[in-house]
Amino acid sequence: xxxxxxxxxxxxxxxxxxxxxxxxxxxxxxxxxxxxxxxxxxxxxxxxxxxxxxxxxxxxxxxxxxxxxxxxxxxxxxxxxxxxxxxxxxxxxxxxxxxxxxxxxxxxxxxxxxxxxxxxxxxxxxxxxxxxxxxxxxxxxxxxxxxxxxxxxxxxxxxxxxxxxxxxxxxxxxxxxxxxxxxxxxxxxxxxxxxxxxxxxxxxxxxxxxxxxxxxxxxxxxxxxxxxxxxxxxxxxxxxxxxxxxxxxxxxxxxxxxxxxxxxxxxxxxxxxxxxxxxxxxxxxxxxxxxxxxxxxxxxxxxxxxxxxxxxxxxxxxxxxxxxxxxxxxxxxxxxxxxxxx
Amino acid sequence: xxxxxxxxxxxxxxxxxxxxxxxxxxxxxxxxxxxxxxxxxxxxxxxxxxxxxxxxxxxxxxxxxxxxxxxxxxxxxxxxxxxxxxxxxxxxxxxxxxxxxxxxxxxxxxxxxxxxxxxxxxxxxxxxxxxxxxxxxxxxxxxxxxxxxxxxxxxxxxxxxxxxxxxxxxxxxxxxxxxxxxxxxxxxxxxxxxxxxxxxxxxxxxxxxxxxxxxxxxxxxxxxxxxxxxxxxxxxxxxxxxxxxxxxxxxxxxxxxxxxxxxxxxxxxxxxxxxxxxxxxxxxxxxxxxxxxxxxxxxxxxxxxxxxxxxxxxxxxxxxx
Ligand SMILES: Nc1ncnc2c1ncn2[C@@H]1O[C@H](COP(=O)(O)OP(=O)(O)OP(=O)(O)O)[C@@H](O)[C@H]1O
Ligand SMILES: [Mg+2]
Numbered sequence: 001x002x003x004x005x006x007x008x009x010x011x012x013x014x015x016x017x018x019x020x021x022x023x024x025x026x027x028x029x030x031x032x033x034x035x036x037x038x039x040x041x042x043x044x045x046x047x048x049x050x051x052x053x054x055x056x057x058x059x060x061x062x063x064x065x066x067x068x069x070x071x072x073x074x075x076x077x078x079x080x081x082x083x084x085x086x087x088x089x090x091x092x093x094x095x096x097x098x099x100x101x102x103x104x105x106x107x108x109x110x111x112x113x114x115x116x117x118x119x120x121x122x123x124x125x126x127x128x129x130x131x132x133x134x135x136x137x138x139x140x141x142x143x144x145x146x147x148x149x150x151x152x153x154x155x156x157x158x159x160x161x162x163x164x165x166x167x168x169x170x171x172x173x174x175x176x177x178x179x180x181x182x183x184x185x186x187x188x189x190x191x192x193x194x195x196x197x198x199x200x201x202x203x204x205x206x207x208x209x210x211x212x213x214x215x216x217x218x219x220x221x222x223x224x225x226x227x228x229x230x231x232x233x234x235x236x237x238x239x240x241x242x243x244x245x246x247x248x249x250x251x252x253x254x255x256x257x258x259x260x261x262x263x264x265x266x267x268x269x270x271x272x273x274x275x276x277x278x279x280x281x282x283x284x285x286x287x288x289x290x291x292x293x294x295x296x297x298x299x300x301x302x303x304x305x306x307x308x309x310x311x312x313x314x315x316x317x318x319x320x321x322x323x324x325x326x327x328x329x330x331x332x333x334x335x336x337x338x339x340x341x342x
Numbered sequence: 343x344x345x346x347x348x349x350x351x352x353x354x355x356x357x358x359x360x361x362x363x364x365x366x367x368x369x370x371x372x373x374x375x376x377x378x379x380x381x382x383x384x385x386x387x388x389x390x391x392x393x394x395x396x397x398x399x400x401x402x403x404x405x406x407x408x409x410x411x412x413x414x415x416x417x418x419x420x421x422x423x424x425x426x427x428x429x430x431x432x433x434x435x436x437x438x439x440x441x442x443x444x445x446x447x448x449x450x451x452x453x454x455x456x457x458x459x460x461x462x463x464x465x466x467x468x469x470x471x472x473x474x475x476x477x478x479x480x481x482x483x484x485x486x487x488x489x490x491x492x493x494x495x496x497x498x499x500x501x502x503x504x505x506x507x508x509x510x511x512x513x514x515x516x517x518x519x520x521x522x523x524x525x526x527x528x529x530x531x532x533x534x535x536x537x538x539x540x541x542x543x544x545x546x547x548x549x550x551x552x553x554x555x556x557x558x559x560x561x562x563x564x565x566x567x568x569x570x571x572x573x574x575x576x577x578x579x580x581x582x583x584x585x586x587x588x589x590x591x592x593x594x595x596x597x598x599x600x601x602x603x604x605x606x607x608x609x610x611x612x613x614x615x616x617x618x619x620x621x622x623x624x625x626x627x628x629x630x631x632x633x634x635x636x637x638x639x640x641x642x643x644x645x646x647x648x649x650x651x652x653x654x655x656x657x658x659x660x661x662x663x
Contacts (some may be wrong), residue, residue: 226500226564229458230571231490232517241514244504 019080045091059317066311069304074160077311082276083293085301090308092290093316094276098193099289099316101279102268103261111254113201121209122216123238134213142208149267152199157271160198163190164283172283180284191273193287198265199271204257211256211331216242217248252331259320259327267289290316345391408474408574409434410455410492410605415448415469416633417459423633424450426500427469430624430639432575437597437606439616439642441658446636448609451626452577455607456492471485473575490518492575493568497583499560501552501567508548510563513534514571530570537603538566539596558589576600578608582615594619615656617646625654 034039072076073090078092121133157266164180168189172179180188219242227237268289275286294309301309410432417425429498432438440448453459455471457478470477478488502512510530515522522530531548535541540562544555552563561581568576578597582590597606597619610616616623624639625656638645638654649655 134430220500222496222500223502225458225461225494226496226502227513227517228461228486229489229494229496230514230567231486231488231515233486233519236517236519240505240517244502247504259501291537309350 018122021135041197044048053140057143059314062310062314062317065307066314067270067307069308069311072304073308077308081278083297083308085305089303090305090311094278095288095290095293095312096315096319097293098279099262100285101282102193102197102200102287102289103258105194105282106200106261107254107258109201110205110257114205114253115212115250115255115340117205117209118212118216119238122243123234134210137209139208140202140211145203145264145267146270148199148202149270152195154266156199157195161186161193163191164192164194168283173191175233177281178283180283181281188285189283191271191285191287193279193282196268196287197282199267200261203264203267204260207260208253208257208298211253212250215253219245248330248333253326255323255330259323262289262316262320262323263291265290265295268292269295279297308319343514343591379539383572406496407434407602408491408605410575410607411472412451412455413470413472415451415454415471417454417467418465419462420464425467426633426635427633428626428636430636432605432607433622434605435602436622437601437608439619439620439623440607440609440626441611441613441623441657442634443628444611446626446628448626449579451634452494452579452607452609455575455577456494457488457582458494460485486518486600490514490571491573492577493571493573495561495564495568495576495578495581499557499564499584501555501560503553504551505562506549507535507544507552507555510552511566511570511647514567520571531566534566534570535563537569537596537598537600538562539592540566556589558585558592561585561589561593562596565593569600573604575605575607578606579608583611590615603607613646613660617642625651625657627647627653628656632641 022227069090072088073080077091079093080089081094082089082091083095084090119135119139121130121137121150127131149192165183168178168180168183181190223241224237227241232240268287268293272287272289272292273285274288276288277286279287290312294313298306344420371456411430413429415425415428416423422505428447430438430449440451442448454467455478459467467479471479473488473491475486477483478492502513506514508531512527513536514520515527515530532541532545535544540559543559544563553561561584565576565581582593585593594615597608600606601621608616608619610619620642622640623642625637625645626634628634638649638651644660645654650659655661
């Protein structure tokens, strides 16, 4: 029986059955919800909202703890390059851009590797290699960052210095930021933003790879076959269907990778030799970032210095949040765009 | 290949190309073989014509016509045989309709014709598909070259995402690696769109995304895209099933205008459509345990008006069950 519940009876009446008098206004439509649904929805909603709550609490905590230092420094917190715990001089004008530079280096290395891997895995790799590669990339994401840091410090750095020397010798003349000043000192080539960025790139390759792979493999079969039916090679099909389809997702993935790179702490803290001037030469000794600043300084800090570190953390939090939200918007837009293309 | 039941059967081995069939069509007497009744514009001399064309023909230029023929084509998906010994001639310059109930292998057969079938992992086939008398599955023949000569329009319109209308039409040239001058390309895009019956509707917005067109317009865009690489054969798999009656009418008009300029094979579930657009027709049928076969094939008017096989009569009159 359909007309068991009162709601159904109401719906079954002819709309506007009251004749001319019936109001031509949108009517209220109700759908009875089962208790099970209600409970389930409540649980899910609570879980979802708790994410907002946690994020809000973190931001609130950082703001609360950082306000003291921000009061003390004023706007110079954003213009001061130095960070002197003893004399209470705090500023992120050097560490913030330096962190961005490290993240950029990481992206420049990671993105080509990740995208080519993603295209290979989703379009070219035979089934067995594909699943092996997918789990290897996932495994890469599971390695603790301290391991990457140690590997970078003890394995990569001594071996990559030769390449750095070669690069600066041959390109340093023409490309100023590849120059190494006081290049006769061996230590000038180590602990550079380039080496740190290389290590960080390994940590963001997995996320960029797996997100891009996913959007690539979602490229619709119909369009793929359309390309093949025109006499396309596989690469032509990838270029005309898979890459345009995945463009938005790739941009989002790269931005997420950027966020990850900005937040990376331990590996960076292990390798860098901290300095407080904005980097102009990426192959040269000395680098910094907000997260490694916090990691290296919070142990020795008095209350005001600690507050300054919290304020720096708040800036990083805000930046990462903005980048990730932009990424989410870009990814979301590409998804809905893909849906309308269907 | 031990898991391939068909290829090992000697009788189903592809016969060497050209045996019992004209390998070199063209010239005065070949029309008698390839095209049944249609008057055909005489093409260039056959000797000058390479087996795999690389030059472009304008869609509205007098074309040499090429017929398509299959000989004992069988097809499998894994162990499941879906087509058995389908032999059919699709006359040059005519429209051939493939009809039959759902699941009888029409799409599979169509995709065999331009080597799309082999893209399914478990798929295999036996027999030969002869375009202009040459086996498209001959060793050394590249699938991409075959597909350029035998274009395909799909059931669901599939213009390239994020490409403008213009780029969509020109995409085939790029994908096939054909270099043309800018003005040539403009001309080709225009004439392809004209042939597909879309030009007047989009002439003022060639740079807008192809995905922004209506479904019917998208389908004609896909037809224009296929025509731009000047194929010899155009395969259409239920091209109107996602379209409204008006768009369907436009596509049918397009097909009617293309008739005589290239060979068309169309799959349709619409009996009226088959009668309206096609000159010859083939009725496919599969049952529970037998793979798809051609029950009857021939002149469309004959097949619909005076079918030989009672099953055909039942099907075309809607008494099938
Ligand atoms: N990719 C595939 N893998 C396995 N089996 C398939 C595949 N595609 C088709 N088949 C099978 O092959 C048979 C013929 O399918 P086909 O799509 O050619 O039928 P059709 O005549 O085009 O049907 P319709 O009119 O519904 O489009 C069906 O039994 C189907 O289940
Ligand atoms: Mg089909």
